[in-house]
Amino acid sequence: MQKYSPNAYNSQTIAPQPPAKAKRLLSKLLSAGQAALPFHRTHQQIPQSILEDMTPEHWREMEQEDDGDFQYNWNEQFIQIYVPQLWGRLYLFLAALAKVIVLYISVIVLIGQIILIPASNYDIPAFISSSILYLEWIFLPCALIWAQFELSTNFRTNLWFLRPRLLFEFNRQTGMVTLYRPGRLVRFSHPFVEFDCVLTSAPTQLGFMRYGLMLVHRYQGYRRGIPAALLLSKRSEPRDEMLRLWNFIQCYMDVSQPLPDMLALEAGRLNDPTTAKVDKKTGRTPRYWRDMDDETYYRSITQSINHDDSY
Template sequence: MNVNYYQDTAFNSKKRYHLSPESGDNNLLKKSLKLGSQKLPFSNPINEISTRVDIENKPSLMEKLRETKPKLEPFWDHEKLIVERSSKWFRLYYFLSALGKGLIAIALPLFTLVCLLLGVLNEEVFTLVFFPALQWIFLPAALLWLQVMLMDRGYWTPTWIMTSKKVFTLNRKTGMVTLYKGNGKVRYSHPIVEFDCVLVSMPSHQGLMNYNLMLAHRYSGSMHGIPLSTLATPNESVSEYYRIWNMILCYMDVSQPLPDCLILEESRHLDPVTAEYDRKTGRNPRYWRDMSEEEYKATLEAIRNKQQGKPETGPELNIFSQVS
């Protein structure tokens, strides 16, 4: 391992870390455990990925973004995982886009049919109702829907609508986990070994169990956790949350190569441990990126099928010395 690349605070599962006394009974971990949540231990990462993380990404989309926006930085690379929350204007914009899509796909055909039927009786329906509605309602809706479709494909992105604020970051190089406030300022930043991973379970109004994965800081007593669940689609299975935790451990552990997934492939050669691993194993540096969309879907499906019945994480690791 290149000792000059990683900082002293970087997480290495082959080391032993000092375990200090926890903060009082009022900390986030203990409150969560009292409500029936599960504490997921540190474990030896295995070569498994969560197929639910970054599920919207595709090789063709990545290549198109590289062509249209060569300076765009990925949210996850060899150094940092950055999770951001879009602005309220962006969410409103997407809501209006969905509304525009509904107007064009559903309301416009019905509205046209009604106007045609009424126009047989009164031709003024077209001049007084149909054409004004096309101009002031359906045309703006169509333009809004078109713009968001182009934006999803990497074109025509208004910068004012794409503003966002950081939620949290994970830094492989330093081992630090940082949570941000709503205004974008740092709430806290600590090494990952000072966090416990918790699978929070809460029943919904329908009686179904909902799950969330988070990191709770062991010592500060902060009631604000790191929402790891935002890395995947909502309400995943319990086994998938275990795989997400395994993937995070693999990413943060500098004794291990980076997780082998599409989003991290283009920066694997920049991480010393991963570059050495790939050199020894002869890994194809464009294994994921050269797949067609159909091959990519089939590969993820094959991985999911292969994962059925297999352990989601490696054996538990005791990386801590005794509490002093």
């Protein structure tokens, strides 16, 4: 069983924090009308989109594929968030474009050339020559790009630039929050209690409000913060979901409380000291969520969400 670091976040023993000095990013956010959210004593409240992001059947399939050695980037030690690399995004765009050219554009071009044969006085050599040029310079390169993408996807042999990069990490054991540069280089890393949480909002082109959640270091003048809203699978979520997310983050980092009771973190409950004690006392089934069928799972989380009226 893993042990907590002396610096792990404990809501029951928070040392007095010094006043803030440099707050360039925080001041900018707050001056734009954004709201700062306070630390508070949390409870087992989880955003709906996190609960619906994975089902028990999907989890069991991943366990079977990895022969029981399945490792998830949400566990009792840390929550890691990955984002696509820039070159990977460009490659995915090119692969999608190549597929369209091979399956659709090429057929249109071929039909167009056949239709134009009579207009060229049945110049068959010219038709063959232009077709060969199209095959060599357009069709074959696109076919190779699309084929490589399909093979790498089916056999899980993605090129390095297709693999997502680690953006940030919440570490429950050490109490640290870390933002990474490309190549897993640390941009900054500080204790969780030194961050201020800001609820951001901005209108969309259609006039709807789009909310976000940003963790900003209280004492350093960093121009970047932790985009905590990326923990949610959907880009746009209502305000209440963001408030639940802040509650969830605090609950996860707080070693005085058990891990949030959810599917993605269930496998690590026995390895977390506080959670293991609580589960032993309550007699919780170790695979309560993972052995559940999907229909029962959705019914259970729907009931828990409907009963949640904290916000």
